[in-house]
Amino acid sequence: MEIKDSGSVILTGYHSYTPSSSPIREQSFVPDMPSSQSPMIRKTPSRKINRMLSNESLHTPQFNRSISESSMDNSSMEDFWCEVDNIKESSEEGQDDSLLMEVKPADGELEAEWLQNAGLSNLISGTQEHDGQALLSTLTRTQAAAVQKRYTTYTQTMRKKNKHTVRDVREIFGINDSTPSFESKALSPIPSNGVQHTIKKPIWKPVINNSCSIEKPSPSVAEELSFEVSFSEAVVVDGKDKDCEKNQRIKKDDSALPKFIVWKSRFGLTEVGDLSPEDMKKIRYLSLIELTAFYDALGIELKRNRIVRVKGRENGLFGVPLMTLLESDQKKSPGTKVPLIFQKLLQRLEETGLETEGILRVPGSAARVKNLREELEAKFHDNSFEWNKVRNNDAAGLLKMFIRELPLSLFTMEYLAAFITLVEKISKIKLQLQALHLLIMLLPDANRDTAKALLNFLKKVVSNEEKNKMSLWNVSMILAPNLFICKRKSANKEEMKAAASTAHIVRLLIRYQDILWTVPSFLISQVRKMNEAAMINNKRQLIFDKSVKKLLRRKTMERERPERREHGDVPEGVIRVYAPLHSKVSMAIQLNSRTKAKDILARFHCENSHGTSDNTRVHNQSLYEIGGNIGEHCLDPDTYILDVYHVNPHAEWMLKPKSS
Structure with missing residues (x-):
């Protein structure tokens, strides 16, 4: 079939072709370092300028490729390679070098690190840690399979190396020690209300709007996304992406990107900054497990770099770690x-x-x-x-x-390979977005907050395209070599593919940033279950503590009876909201099925309209759900409070300013 020039960057079929006269400057490439030089550790000189290609290959590369590919590379990726040249020029004055060491881990080490990063260090140590047990109790089937796979590999490796007894995987996941067959059993994802139930194949509803679909772009249809079902479970229900491994082309036309509408449940939407640091830590654990399960469901290896940085700057502004600057x-x-x-x-x-x-x-x-x-x-x-x-x-x-010049990439060195794999192995934009969503949830707080500030600025740049002549694709090509780093010393076909891939990733980050910084509701439900399981474990521990047991016997009558009378004074469906900054500091509110968070805010503002409170501070407040099965949760104004009350009946409610 004839391939027409559609203004796309083709990522397929590098054919043997050498043009007689190429406008691209010739560049001799340094051959790859043989792997035999260092079986365990490869030191990769990675100048702070080398965010896409190494110092020896910072010019526009020349490959053997087809005519159509060459012409498209020159036109579509010109800004990218010009930026690479500008980076080299601005860095030739001898800025401080930064050496990275890529360490080849010993057998079993990657699995051990994965378990630790997923909050399951108790599986390695063999201790009965309540947090790890609580986490295991909340996992979906695909997530449990991902953990089981890594733990099985780890235990088998340890038995071979140390020849000592390691906890059998059946002690953790039950009698059957084989990976469950997902296709043959009903799936039980966790919806936002925390109640598990069997699901059918998710239905993606077309919504009439000024947008376009994924496979066949249309100006009138947008795809509605739901975060109620875990992404890995949805992949199993939908079936593996049949085009997952196929070569693809990345279109530079920004209008080819689909538009998505996030379906808002009765629990509203939750942004990253709306949860407490303790709960976000659990979100990070669950995101790693879910991302791994998602890649497993697609049949793709989740690549992870293990890079140790040699010394960096400890003071100043440029080349200093984000956490050092923030402190x-x-x-x-x-x-x-x-x-x-x-x-x-x-x-x-x-x-x-x-x-x-x-x-x-x-x-x-x-x-x-x-x-x-x-x-x-x-x-x-x-x-x-x-x-x-x-x-x-x-x-x-x-x-x-x-x-x-950040010592470590804004999007972290550890999962840079996963970012690239995201585009090269996953063909559907929706699946790319889901993988990218989980990768964003994995970022450290400092990286994620700084990245959001950058992306918000880039969005403003694109919105002024008519005057600044910077389209979304232009901006993405310029930022890609500054954000992403490559280890190789020579430009080759893979790096050319990576060039287009990283530009596409930046484009997704800019276009869909509001979606990517929304915490999936199925993860929040799992956090609630983790907290509930932890509370149950703590209660059990107290019951078995003899001294506490005796104390409870003496105090039961005098403590429980007044508490029951107090609870009897508060009817079902009534909450007391505290507002320290208002003249009326608390109010009992009867909830019904239509009561939203914004209704409670409006009622407080109305009651305090004649007060002496600072109006600016008062009107910038939000309703918070505190305690119970959540640490702290800033509620969406459109949240139906009765639904939250039923899920978390022991929560306290407070109005306070939202942290910026």
């Missing part, structure tokens, strides 16, 4: 979640640079950017730096320099 900034501005220097660069560009033609693409003066960097290092903390003298393109250069 310093929080001393001046408590509660800071994004480094102040990064915030200031974004603020400067948003104020004066959004309409600048070629912003991000047109490089600033390398000499000026270098001088500005040195001046910032010296004057930023004492607020003596003159921002009004910084040109927009130079500010953009400083922003990109900050990103690429």
